[in-house]
Amino acid sequence: MGKIPFFKSKNIAEGTFQIENAFTGGFSTYAYLLEGKDYALLIDTIMGWGDLKAYCATLTDKPVKVVNTHAHWDHIGGNFHFDSCYMPLRDIPYFQTVIGVTKDVIFAQAKMSALDEFKELLVCDDNFADTKPIKVFPLSDGDIFDLGDRKVEVVEVGGHTPGSIVLIDDKTRIAFCGDACNGNTLLEFKTSLPVNVYLLNLRRLAAYSDRFDMMYGGHEVFDKTIIEEGIETAESVVNGTDEKYPAKGIMGYDICYAVAKNADGTNGTDGKRFNMSYDPGRINGTDNTRQIITAEMPVLC
Numbered sequence: 001m002g003k004i005p006f007f008k009s010k011n012i013a014e015g016t017f018q019i020e021n022a023f024t025g026g027f028s029t030y031a032y033l034l035e036g037k038d039y040a041l042l043i044d045t046i047m048g049w050g051d052l053k054a055y056c057a058t059l060t061d062k063p064v065k066v067v068n069t070h071a072h073w074d075h076i077g078g079n080f081h082f083d084s085c086y087m088p089l090r091d092i093p094y095f096q097t098v099i100g101v102t103k104d105v106i107f108a109q110a111k112m113s114a115l116d117e118f119k120e121l122l123v124c125d126d127n128f129a130d131t132k133p134i135k136v137f138p139l140s141d142g143d144i145f146d147l148g149d150r151k152v153e154v155v156e157v158g159g160h161t162p163g164s165i166v167l168i169d170d171k172t173r174i175a176f177c178g179d180a181c182n183g184n185t186l187l188e189f190k191t192s193l194p195v196n197v198y199l200l201n202l203r204r205l206a207a208y209s210d211r212f213d214m215m216y217g218g219h220e221v222f223d224k225t226i227i228e229e230g231i232e233t234a235e236s237v238v239n240g241t242d243e244k245y246p247a248k249g250i251m252g253y254d255i256c257y258a259v260a261k262n263a264d265g266t267n268g269t270d271g272k273r274f275n276m277s278y279d280p281g282r283i284n285g286t287d288n289t290r291q292i293i294t295a296e297m298p299v300l301c
């Protein structure tokens with residue numbers, strides 16, 4: 001039987017790897033491994049297609065700690081190969097909703113996404129793991145991962161999810177930003193924060209931007225000037241001057257994009273790289289930092 005290339009990696013800076021699945025086509029998510037003197041920090045674990053813990057051991061001999069930029073399935077799937085993770089406090093409820101998904105289901109997803117030459121070679125072995133309770137340590141703004149000779153700071157940039165974080169690595173001047181600010185920033189989910197709150201959080205991120213040059217995200221890589229584009233675009237939504245381009249969101253809801261898409265689905269009708277989706281009914285609102293707990297179950301999707 002041939003060998004499945006579950007992962008591939010690129011050395012993007014000293015002691016810093018960008019990792020993605022290598023047997024799939026189309027949609028891809030990046031994880032990042034940052035090696036320090038005392039331990040290595042794995043930022044996101046992508047879909048859970050392949051034993052990412054074993055793969056990390058081929059890149060570093062340091063113990064590995066896992067941190068998630070947010071609790072979406074394509075960033076936390078491989079957590080279950082590990083015993084614990086660090087996660088933004090406000091995203092922990094969403095992480096818990098995936099507990100109980102079996103490895104067969106995750107295997108079926110992988111098979112569907114596999115390139116043709118690998119589909120028949122895939123088997124549901126230890127490269128797949130049931131989602132199960134693991135230790136989850138909450139993260140808040142200002143927390144620091146001290147890798148011994150390298151510090152990585154947590155900055156909360158809620159919007160895409162309530163707890164989304166950006167991790168600033170002073171050593172490489174990289175901000176690892178998950179899905180917090182990119183070419184297709186999605187604020188269309190029921191659990192996304194209102195656009196005006198996201199705007200405040202983006203302005204706050206901009207205040208840190210003298211500490212980094214590049215933004216390595218979960219799906220895309222940009223230089224930090226995309227933050228200014230994001231601020232301008234979010235301001236246009238809050239002011240009501242954006243293009244309000246109607247679309248169906250990935251959960252099937254009617255949503256808007258701030259900027260009209262090109263016919264091929266790419267951004268660019270305004271000349272910017274940044275674009276964002278949003279729920280037109282949730283442009284202005286409150287941060288909901290204080291919970292109001294009623295008889296209703298919280299929205300967890």
Ligand SMILES: [Fe+2]
Pocket residue numbers: 070072160179
């Ligand atoms: Fe996401």
